[in-house]
Each structure stands twice: as structure tokens, then as C-alpha cells.
Amino acid sequence: MTEGVQFKTASDQSLLVYFGQKVTLDAHQWVRKLLQLLESEPIAGVRNLHPAYCSLLIVFDPLKLRHGELEAILSGCLRRLTAVRLPAARKLEIPTCYGGEFGPDLEEVARLHAMTPAQVIELHSSVTYVVYFLGFVPGFAYLGVLPEPLATPRLASPRRSTPPGSVGIADHQTGVYPFSTPGGWRLIGRTPIAMFRPGENNMSFLTIGDRVRFTPISVAQFAALQHP
Amino acid sequence: MNSIQIQTPGLLTTVQDLGREGFGPIGVSISGAADPISLRIGNRLVGNLENAAALEMTLLGGRFVFPEGAIVALAGSDFGARLDRAEVNVGASIKVHAGQTLQLGATRSGARCYLCVQGGIVVPLFLESASTHILSGLGGFEGRALRSGDVLQIGKAHEPFRKRTIALHISKHLFPRNILRVTAGPQLAWFSKSSRHSFYSATYRLSEQCDRMGLRLEGGPILQPNHKAMITEGVSLGAIQVPPGGSPIILFAEQQTTGGYPKIANVISADFHRLGQLRPRDEIRFELVTLEAAQSLLIEQEKLLASGESIRE
Numbered sequence: 001m002t003e004g005v006q007f008k009t010a011s012d013q014s015l016l017v018y019f020g021q022k023v024t025l026d027a028h029q030w031v032r033k034l035l036q037l038l039e040s041e042p043i044a045g046v047r048n049l050h051p052a053y054c055s056l057l058i059v060f061d062p063l064k065l066r067h068g069e070l071e072a073i074l075s076g077c078l079r080r081l082t083a084v085r086l087p088a089a090r091k092l093e094i095p096t097c098y099g100g101e102f103g104p105d106l107e108e109v110a111r112l113h114a115m116t117p118a119q120v121i122e123l124h125s126s127v128t129y130v131v132y133f134l135g136f137v138p139g140f141a142y143l144g145v146l147p148e149p150l151a152t153p154r155l156a157s158p159r160r161s162t163p164p165g166s167v168g169i170a171d172h173q174t175g176v177y178p179f180s181t182p183g184g185w186r187l188i189g190r191t192p193i194a195m196f197r198p199g200e201n202n203m204s205f206l207t208i209g210d211r212v213r214f215t216p217i218s219v220a221q222f223a224a225l226q227h228p
Numbered sequence: 229m230n231s232i233q234i235q236t237p238g239l240l241t242t243v244q245d246l247g248r249e250g251f252g253p254i255g256v257s258i259s260g261a262a263d264p265i266s267l268r269i270g271n272r273l274v275g276n277l278e279n280a281a282a283l284e285m286t287l288l289g290g291r292f293v294f295p296e297g298a299i300v301a302l303a304g305s306d307f308g309a310r311l312d313r314a315e316v317n318v319g320a321s322i323k324v325h326a327g328q329t330l331q332l333g334a335t336r337s338g339a340r341c342y343l344c345v346q347g348g349i350v351v352p353l354f355l356e357s358a359s360t361h362i363l364s365g366l367g368g369f370e371g372r373a374l375r376s377g378d379v380l381q382i383g384k385a386h387e388p389f390r391k392r393t394i395a396l397h398i399s400k401h402l403f404p405r406n407i408l409r410v411t412a413g414p415q416l417a418w419f420s421k422s423s424r425h426s427f428y429s430a431t432y433r434l435s436e437q438c439d440r441m442g443l444r445l446e447g448g449p450i451l452q453p454n455h456k457a458m459i460t461e462g463v464s465l466g467a468i469q470v471p472p473g474g475s476p477i478i479l480f481a482e483q484q485t486t487g488g489y490p491k492i493a494n495v496i497s498a499d500f501h502r503l504g505q506l507r508p509r510d511e512i513r514f515e516l517v518t519l520e521a522a523q524s525l526l527i528e529q530e531k532l533l534a535s536g537e538s539i540r541e
Contacts, residue, residue: 010414011464011494012522023459035253048252050462050485057462057486059258062497062526067519134255135460135486138364142460142486171457179364198354198366204254 005030005078007071013047013062015070018055023144023172027054028132032209033084037077043070051133051208053142089130089211094176094191096125096167096214097222102190109152109169109186121216123147124188129174131210139178139196141206146172158184165190167214174214178204189214192226230296230385232283232345234378238290238332243349243368243380244342245281248357252485258465260359262440262481263304263340263504265402265533270303270344272539273321273392280348280383281358283374285341287507289332290374292343297326298382299346299389305338305404305505319394338404338505347383362440363482390541398538401529404505409498409517409525413468413491414461418453426450427492428514432476436508440482443506449474453490460488466495466503468514478503496522498529 006018019030035051038058045064050057060070098121099106110117129143136142146169154170159182162168166177168185177183178195191214195205206212217225234241244267247260261267261284268278283292289307294300302309302318309316309332316322316330318341324330332341351358351369360368369380416424432447450470463469467479469489478495479487480503493514495503506512517525532538 008414009411009519010462010491011466011497012411012519012526013497014462014464016414016461021459039253047249048258048485049250050252050257052461052486053459055459055461057252057464059252059464062523063530066523133486134253135462136255136484138251138255138361138366140255181363196364208253 007074009067010057014057014059015067016055016057017074020054023053023132025130028130029086030081031056031133032086033081034077035208036086037081037084043073050135052135053132086209089209090207091211092206093213093215094167094193095217095221095225096189096191097217097219098124098189100219102222103167103188105186106188109150109188112152113149115149120150120188123150124169124174125214125216127213129212131206131208131212133208134204134206137179137181139204139206141175141195141210141212143174143212144172146174148172152186154184155186158182162187163190165192165195167191190222192222229350230294230298230347230382232298232349232380232382233293233295234374234376234380235291235293235329236376237374237378238285239288240286241290241374242284242360242362243281243351243358244284244360245358246279247359248355251355252462255485256355257483257485259361259482260357261342261504263342263501265501266304266340266504267342267344268533269319269394269398269539270301270342273301273303273319273394274299274344274346275387275390276344276346276348280344281351282342282344282349285332285343287339288334289341291329291331293327293329294324295327297328298324299385300324300330301344301392302341303344303394304341306336307332307334307341308336319399321390321392323389335507339507340504345382346385346387350381350383361482393540395538395540398532401532402501405502406510406512407515408502408512409496409522410468410493410514411496411517411519411522413493415453415458415490416492418490419470419492420451420453423451423453424492427476428516431511431513434506434508434510434512438508440480441484443478443480443503445476445478445512447475450476450492458488458490460486463487463491464494466500467491468493468495496525498522498525
């Protein structure tokens with residue numbers, strides 16, 4: 001796997017590896033494979049890895065590694081990628097209470113697409129999503145692909161704060177806010193599940209490559225799951 | 229165990245070390261001290277390893293009591309510190325006797341001052357680091373900025389007091405500068421010639437809305453590149469991203485790991501510590517350097533810091 005792979009200097013201590021410039025499952029698999037290889041056989045001087053849709057950012061110590069050296073090592077890794085075996089994807093469910101105070105943008109999203117809120121819920125919970133990567137903040141999973149009729153631009157001005165567990169959509173993506181953070185995604189529901197649980201083995205509820213479905217639940221079920 | 233009592237915390241005081249590496253795949257950036265060089269120097273002044281956890285104060289310092297005494301040092305900006313009534317200098321080790329109070333005020337220079345203590349501040353590590361990640365409420369002391377009444381543990385003292393001061397040429401080197409050096413960002417080619425020109429000729433002012441996650445700039449807006457939509461990708465510390473409104477944002481200590489805005493430039497590693505000393509309303513400019521120049525500047529800086537003459541005993 002070396003064709004179509006592009007290296008780009010992002011800063012004096014980081015390098016981007018692009019597997020094309022499209023959000024595809026194929027590119028996603030290559031990102032995962034390179035990530036897995038670099039996690040199991042760390043390169044000396046590499047400090048952090050930031051996976052994304054079709055790229056991996058490699059942050060390194062510029063006193064220990066140069067871009068050219070890293071590219072040479074990576075070229076060797078890329079030649080071995082085809083042989084990397086990924087673990088079978090986990091299948092997970094995210095119980096979600098849609099609309100009302102939990103999904104303040106549900107009605108607006110429905111209006112934008114000339115649907116009823118029930119149709120938006122039906123469509124959003126009808127598909128199995130792929131966790132393309134975790135990014136932005138700890139435990140935030142970028143899930144795709146949102147059904148085309150639901151693709152919605154971000155809010156013109158982001159909220160200063162979104163409640164933890166908020167389920168949002170933006171363009172062709174959906175995701176769950178693990179923390180109360182500023183955010184421009186349109187909020188259609190909320191899950192009682194903690195997406196980031198420090199101290200537990202799987203700190204992040206979701207992992208890159210997981211398959212995820214949203215299951216509609218009632219306000220009562222939400223309360224029951226939140227305080228079992 | 230010895231302790232520090234927080235009588236007043238100051239504006240935003242957090243426990244910080246040099247951050248956590250290797251957790252990017254779950255969305256965790258390295259984070260840590262906003263001015264890592266000041267933290268490293270402060271720790272060396274008290275005889276700690278450079279990575280020991282210390283208190284990072286922002287713009288306005290706090291009042292701290294040491295019931296059992298301690299060996300401390302302040303590093304970074306001058307917050308007009310006093311030990312009981314006596315003025316104390318930034319960049320020197322100080323012997324604090326049992327019951328003495330260290331009082332800091334408003335900054336007289338840059339944005340951040342570090343209070344380093346021999347033995348380090350002891351907090352439970354989160355993902356191998358003592359750094360506070362304010363946004364997620366994780367790490368540091370209870371995942372938050374310090375409050376009045378908090379009591380923090382100090383690690384064991386490991387050597388007797390030694391008078392150490394930072395060498396003048398190091399202080400001079402670290403003096404805040406308003407021209408930040410940058411290398412080309414990964415989407416530089418997306419920006420028109422005139423956008424690039426205005427980026428490098430404009431004077432930007434730091435917005436009041438700056439935090440540890442990002443430094444928002446006000447000034448001549450940059451025209452959005454006429455290009456297809458950006459696919460979210462990994463972003464680096466010091467990346468200068470340009471959202472649709474055209475006002476650049478510098479990704480800072482508590483940076484997000486990925487982002488969807490094009491990046492016109494990236495602050496060089498040798499200037500990261502300067503980012504940590506910028507205050508709201510400070511005016512800055514950008515100067516483009518080559519990748520090779522950025523690397524040489526960092527190597528020179530590290531040589532300067534590593535030399536035996538950087539700290540005088």
C-alpha cells in the first residue's frame with residue numbers, strides 16, 4: 001500500500017499521511033491499519049497519533065526525528081500494511097432520547113428537510129454507523145455516514161456549551177458530545193451513556209472501527225439508564 | 229506529606245506538567261503547560277526533574293500558604309510576588325519557612341507564571357500526566373482550576389536549599405516577543421496570494437475570548453479559500469486555522485486533536501512557549517520561516533537551555 005499515499009508537512013514537529021482525499025471505508029481501513037501498526041511497533045521519537053477520516057497526523061519530537069527520516073520509516077510501514085489484520089469490528093448501541101429538551105434542533109432539522117421529527121428519528125436510527133475516528137476532544141467519535149436526506153450544515157453560530165451525551169449531526173456525520181463543550185453540530189437527542197469514563201479499562205465508550213446504531217428511547221428509559 | 233494551602237487561587241490556576249503523550253487515538257492531545265520552557269526552568273531551579281507538576285497561574289496570581297515550608301521558584305512572567313512582606317524575584321529558588329505566605333498579584337509582563345515546588349505537586353495521574361485538562365474536567369487537581377480553600381500535597385523534598393538563579397542571557401532569550409515565526413500550513417496553497425500577503429502583513433490582536441484551547445485573533449480577516457469543503461484531519465499544536473469568518477485561531481496547549489478548518493500556517497516549536505505568554509489584547513505579527521530554519525532555531529534554543537550556564541548556583 002504505497003500508491004496514492006501522500007505525505008505532507010503539517011508543522012516542524014508533525015507530518016500528515018493522506019490515504020487519498022475522500023471519506024471512504026477503504027481509506028478508513030488504511031488509516032486503521034497504519035494506526036495499529038504504529039501502536040504495536042512504535043517509532044522512536046513519535047509522541048502522538050491523530051487519526052481522522054482519510055489521514056493520520058504523526059506528532060514527533062523534532063530533536064529526535066526529521067520529516068525525511070520519518071517518511072522513510074513510514075514508507076517501510078506502508079509496504080507492510082496489506083498484511084496487517086484488523087480485529088473484527090465491535091457492534092454497539094447508543095440508546096438515545098430524541099427531541100424535546102434533549103434534542104433542541106430536531107424540529108429545525110425536520111423543517112429543513114421537509115420531514116416530520118419522527119421521520120428524522122426513524123432515519124437517524126435506521127443505519128449502522130462506522131466510528132471513523134475519535135478526535136476533537138477525549139472520546140468524541142466521528143460517525144458516518146449519515147443518510148443523505150439528513151445531511152445538514154452546522155449551526156451558523158456554535159453553541160457556547162452542549163450538554164454531555166448530546167447527539168449531534170453535521171454534514172454527513174453524526175456524533176455524541178462526551179463533555180460540555182462548545183459545538184456547532186445540530187443537536188437532535190441525548191444519550192444517558194457516558195462516552196468517556198476515566199479510570200475504566202475502555203476509557204472511551206467507542207473505539208475507531210466500531211459499528212454503532214442509535215436506539216430511540218423514552219424520557220423515562222433515559223432516566224432509568226442514567227441512574228440505574 | 230507537606231502541603232500548600234490555596235488562600236486565593238488567582239484568575240486561573242491549574243496543576244500542569246509537560247502533558248500526556250500517546251493518547252491521540254482516543255482524542256486526547258498532549259496538552260500540559262502553556263509555557264513549557266518556564267515550567268522546565270522553574271523545576272530546575274528547585275532541583276526537580278523538568279517534567280514535575282507545578283502551578284500555572286494566568287494573568288493574576290494567588291495567595292499560597294506553606295504550613296510546613298518548602299523550596300520554591302517562580303518562573304515565567306513577573307506577577308509582583310512577595311513572601312510575607314519581602315519582594316521575591318522570578319527565576320530564583322526561594323526558601324519558604326513554615327507558615328510563610330507567598331502572595332502574587334497582577335502580571336507585570338506576560339500571561340503566565342509558574343510556581344514550582346521541590347518534590348513537585350502531587351495529584352493522581354490521569355493518563356500518565358498530572359496536567360489539568362480544563363475542557364474535559366480531567367487530570368490535575370479534581371480536573372479543575374484551583375479554588376480558595378484547596379489544599380495540595382507536595383512531594384518529598386530531596387535536597388537541601390540551594391540558591392539557584394536563571395542566567396541573564398536565558399531570561400533575555402525568553403523575553404516575550406510579538407513576532408511569531410511560522411512554517412507553511414498544510415492548506416497554504418488553498419489561500420490566494422493576496423490572502424497570504426495580508427496574513428503576513430497584518431497586525432493581529434488577541435481576543436478576550438482566548439483560553440488554553442485556542443488563541444482567537446482579531447485583525448484583517450483572511451478571505452476563505454475558494455476550494456472544496458475541507459475533510460476533518462489531525463491538527464498540530466500551534467496550527468493557525470482560518471474559519472469561514474476569516475479570523476484566525478491558533479490551536480493552543482489544550483488543543484483539539486482534529487479540526488475541519490484550513491490551516492494557513494503553524495507556529496514553530498521554538499516559539500510555543502511565547503504563545504503561553506501572550507495576553508488578551510496583545511498585538512502580534514507572523515513571520516514565515518523555512519522548515520530547516522524552524523528546526524535550527526529549536527536546536528539552538530535547546531542547546532542554550534541545556535548548557536551548564538543556563539542556571540547559576
